[in-house]
Amino acid sequence: MIEWRDEAILLSTRRHGENALVLTVLTRDRGRHAGLVRGGQSRKLKGALQTGNRIAVNWRARLEDQLGTMTVEPVHGYAALLMDHPGKLLAMGAALALTEAALPEREPHPELFDSLDALMVALDGPTWAETYARWEVGLLAELGFGLDLTSCAATGVTDDLRYVSPKTGRAVSGEAGEPYRDKLLTLPSFLTGRGNAGPNALTEALVMTGYFLDRHVFDVMGRPIPDARARLLDRFRTARGPA
Structure with a gap:
């Protein structure tokens, strides 16, 4: 059995059967992860399982690549x-x-x-x-x-930065970018x-x-x-x- 515990931000929920939810969360140490919460549709868990909330999750599965099950505890109720x-x-x-x-x-x-x-x-x-x-x-x-x-891609100046090059993602000053303004991002x-x-x-x-x-x-x-x-x-x- 594989098991870990981490803090997470709840990204989305999906109904599973009559009472369960499949959660997708962003955990601090294990990235984006999913898990099945049995009884996730209950009134008891409704407040905690609002998207955007910070929760503590305990994930368990027999194999690493399985969906696994989660138990959750509320940490911060941001959504409310x-x-x-x-x-x-x-x-x-x-x-x-x-x-x-x-x-x-x-x-x-x-x-x-x-x-x-x-x-x-x-x-x-x-x-x-x-x-x-x-x-x-x-x-x-x-x-x-x-x-x-932070600075103009063409001249290196740090003032009057008005545009961004769509090719490089670098800033361009008003003076350097004026002739090409129709091709640049604001x-x-x-x-x-x-x-x-x-x-x-x-x-x-x-x-x-x-x-x-x-x-x-x-x-x-x-x-x-x-x-x-x-x-x-x-x-x-x-x-x-x-x-």
């Missing part, structure tokens, strides 16, 4: 704090969906676990939308496709530590990170970017503010 805020719920759903869809199964990503856990905390705060956009930049880096937003100033994260800037940020997520992750898999993430982008496009 966001129930009255549709925008924050969309951001939570987008982050969970991207994590589940982009990560290989059972590949450890402890830094991503910590950043996702920090995002769940930040979503209850006033700068949640800006934090979410920065989280996507970090996700790209964790997946091996980090962006260089770099919102808040991602370089300047300016505010208003709805236009948030849209620009998600368009930019979405381009690289599509190109390097989801196109390679032959699948579209998750619907939850697309809905969040649509909300920023149509909102007067980030809420």
Whole structure:
């Protein structure tokens, strides 16, 4: 019998039979993992098994490659704090969906676990939308496709960074990029530590990170970017503010 215990963030649930749930979680030390929770549809476990919550899981299976069974204990109930805020719920759903869809199964990503856990905390705060956009930049880096937003790829200057090259993922200054602006992605100033994260800037940020997520992750898999993430982008496009 193989058994381990770890802390996890609940990414998704799927009904199994009359009373059980199949959970997909991101664990700190063992990456994305699934397991069967018997009685997972019960009232007793309903509150703990809300997606986005942090839980402690105990996983058991006879063989390593089996689905295995899980027992769970609540650690932090993040989801309940966001129930009255549709925008924050969309951001939570987008982050969970991207994590589940982009990560290989059972590949450890402890830094991503910590950043996702920090995002769940930040979503209850006033700068949640800006934090979410920065989280996507970090996700790209964790997946091996980090962006260089610190200096201009053409001139090396660190000021007036307005664009990102779709080929290299490097920043480009306003002066160097002006002749090619129609071929470049917009770099919102808040991602370089300047300016505010208003709805236009948030849209620009998600368009930019979405381009690289599509190109390097989801196109390679032959699948579209998750619907939850697309809905969040649509909300920023149509909102007067980030809420």
